Amino acid sequence: MAFALAAADLLVEVGQDGGIVSITGAVKALIGTREEALVDRPIESLFVESEGALIRRLRAKALEKGRIEPAVMHVVCPQGDAIAATLGLCTLPGHANTYLALSVLSPGMAAKLPKRDDVTGLIAMSEFQHMAQKGISPNDPGSGAAMLQEMRLVKIGGLNKKLKSLGESRANELMAEIGAILNASATDTSAARLGEENFGLIGLAYGSAQADMSVAEGVRLAESLAEAMMTAGLSAHAARPQVTSVSLARDGLQEKEIARALSYIFDNLSKTDFVAPHSLKSAFEAAEREVIGQLANLRDIIDHDRFDLHFQPVIELKSGQIAHHEALVRFGKPGSPLETIRFAENVGLIADLDMAVCRKAIALLADQPHLSLAVNISGFSIQYPEFCAELNERLHAQAVLAERLIFEVTETHQIENMDLAAQFLSGLRRRGFKVCLDDFGAGAAAYNYLRRLDVDYVKIDGPFLQRAATDRRERALLRSLSVLCAELGCQIIGEQIETPEIKSLALDLGLTFGQGYLFGKPTAEVPRSKALAANGRRVGQIAAWR
The missing domain is CATH 3.20.20.450 (EAL domain)
Known part of the structure; x- marks a missing residue:
């Protein structure tokens, strides 16, 4: 506890009902009020409104697992602005309360964070691809060290029609909950909305022991999404999210190529609607084989001129x-x-x-x-x-x-x-x-x-x-x-x-x-000073360039 406080700007204890039990640190500077004034207020009140559903999901995850990987949240300041901060969540043995450690990001680090949708908190497709290409961990924007090797694709068939049937207010509530579920499952990854019905998560490489855990998490993710949709009033038949995990093989790829190859495959797949998880997995594997083959051929072209x-x-x-x-x-x-x-x-x-x-x-x-x-x-x-x-x-x-x-x-x-x-x-x-x-x-x-x-x-x-x-x-x-x-x-x-x-x-x-065909087409013949151009002048003559 002392170590967490020393490293954080705020340390918050949250009760089982979601209310603040105690808060210490730079409370006046960040929140603009005294510590005792925040006691019993809901923990969601510290963060921007769009992150309310996410903080609830993260607390539930911490209670289940004991802790979560750091996530980026936005703390509401006295002037109404929001400050980006990393959030750590954990529980203590024998205690039902959760403990939050908040560390404010520097302006430079905050500026590197990907832009997120105001309603869902999800990353846009372009930002998602950019992160995959750069190999940047979304919650550690300065590291550049994450090696992205696993992709989880999520499809909610007919989602757009279902949202229209709910009306704007309830539709936004559902999308906020969907975003919270995806972001809560992706604290060490990137979660994005890739289209009206398609979502994606790109994560760190999983070891073989963790691969089974990844499959189980995918099942729980689909169940959580289905539950959120039924809570919003949609039928059990309508709520059938599909989650498929696919991994990019390292064989034949250099480390610097993994993230870019993954992004390239993902870009192509996201342009086509997918119907069932098994067909999507097959499509990914086929695209993977093609890309690895193209990469090997291109490297051979470069290496051997x-x-x-x-x-x-x-x-x-x-x-x-x-x-x-x-x-x-x-x-x-x-x-x-x-x-x-x-x-x-x-x-x-x-x-x-x-x-x-x-x-x-x-x-x-x-x-x-x-x-x-x-x-x-x-x-x-x-x-x-x-x-x-x-x-x-x-x-x-x-x-x-x-x-x-x-x-x-x-x-x-x-x-x-x-x-x-x-x-x-x-x-x-x-x-x-x-x-x-x-x-x-x-x-x-x-x-x-x-x-x-x-x-x-x-x-x-x-x-x-x-x-x-x-x-x-x-x-x-x-x-x-x-x-x-x-x-x-x-x-x-x-x-x-x-x-x-x-x-x-x-x-x-x-x-x-x-330049153009009027003056000459591209030719494999190396221009030489004695060769005549089509206009009668010698190829290789040099005019003043300025």
Whole structure:
């Protein structure tokens, strides 16, 4: 008890009826009243209203098991604000009361907590995936150490219709209870609402002795959900929640890939309604086998350089002179390589793939002194300190390539750590390497990137330029972007220029460079200084980039 008090900001004893028996610690500072004024008040009154059902469930769990893993709750402050705090709950042998230890989280740690729905307290789908990808424990936001390996899927068939039959107030009460049940069963995991009827929990790895316990807990979880629905007035026939536990096999997966593979599988499964637990389990196992196979194949591609570079010219529009070539990765199979690249991003291998492409491009430039290349690097990769450090080391040894190597930052993955990305790209530019912001106009974050990142070029997404040919609004946006880029000291490259008319439009809108089938398709042949381009100029000639 003394140890718990020393480590906590508040220590609360709660009676069997749920009333506060005693409370000690920073009561005045946190709650804004004297200790004796809180005695006999319900324990729920210390927390935000939406967490009332959850605290009741957690107390019941502590009475059953003796203690619970720490959970994050929100304490109501005198000003009406809520402060995030970790809650520990336990009982003492021979005592029927429960004891709560509350420790306030620092503002920095609280800011890292996932956003939760106001009614249910459940995490949204996007936050759920983010946590799985990052491997972050929801109740220890600074640790980053949780290895997520087990997933429990919950289906409440027809829930949306049932909620509508209850009316808004009773429906919210039921959803709050469902959220409390899921969160109470997930104090060491993440619980989320993944759709109108689908819910999910991702937890820590279970040992073999705990696996049976996990199955039993799944049964109890389904029973608790059914009981809550019947209490809300729904029939026993209607209340049939389904709970299925699935585990991701470690075989063939590196530790850093487990959480991302799990998130990738889960994302695909959550897009399809599932009917019965056994069919869902089969679907998961089939998806798991496919993903592990894809991972093994992709790692083999990266480790053994089983990919090729194809080259497409980028033209200075006014003179028709070739400025440089973009190096495009190809995997030796029909179809677009974009599917493989997106898979690499989803499972956390894109930084390794980008590094392999950079290594091959750097070696080619060292062997071809008349060649100039632009290589693509994902927005995900430049947030990896290991990737940034290795690329910086390689470029330090090849400083002479600065005038012939451009890095195009793609927007297929949103940049979250903007400070690290900006620092890395600024370092490249200080050493003379040029940076291009790729796919501008393809995503909502483009203008934010342009605001935060110093770049030399902006490459307009092809469909954006195509639409400008017939849409006055799109033309106005592109013309204003041209003015903005001129003010920022960067130049614009237009993609997918396939006709003389689109080329003329690009010139009229102020674009400096162009790329597309009008000037040349991607080819596996390495451009050489003596090879002639389609416009009669020599491939490999270098125009001024600024």
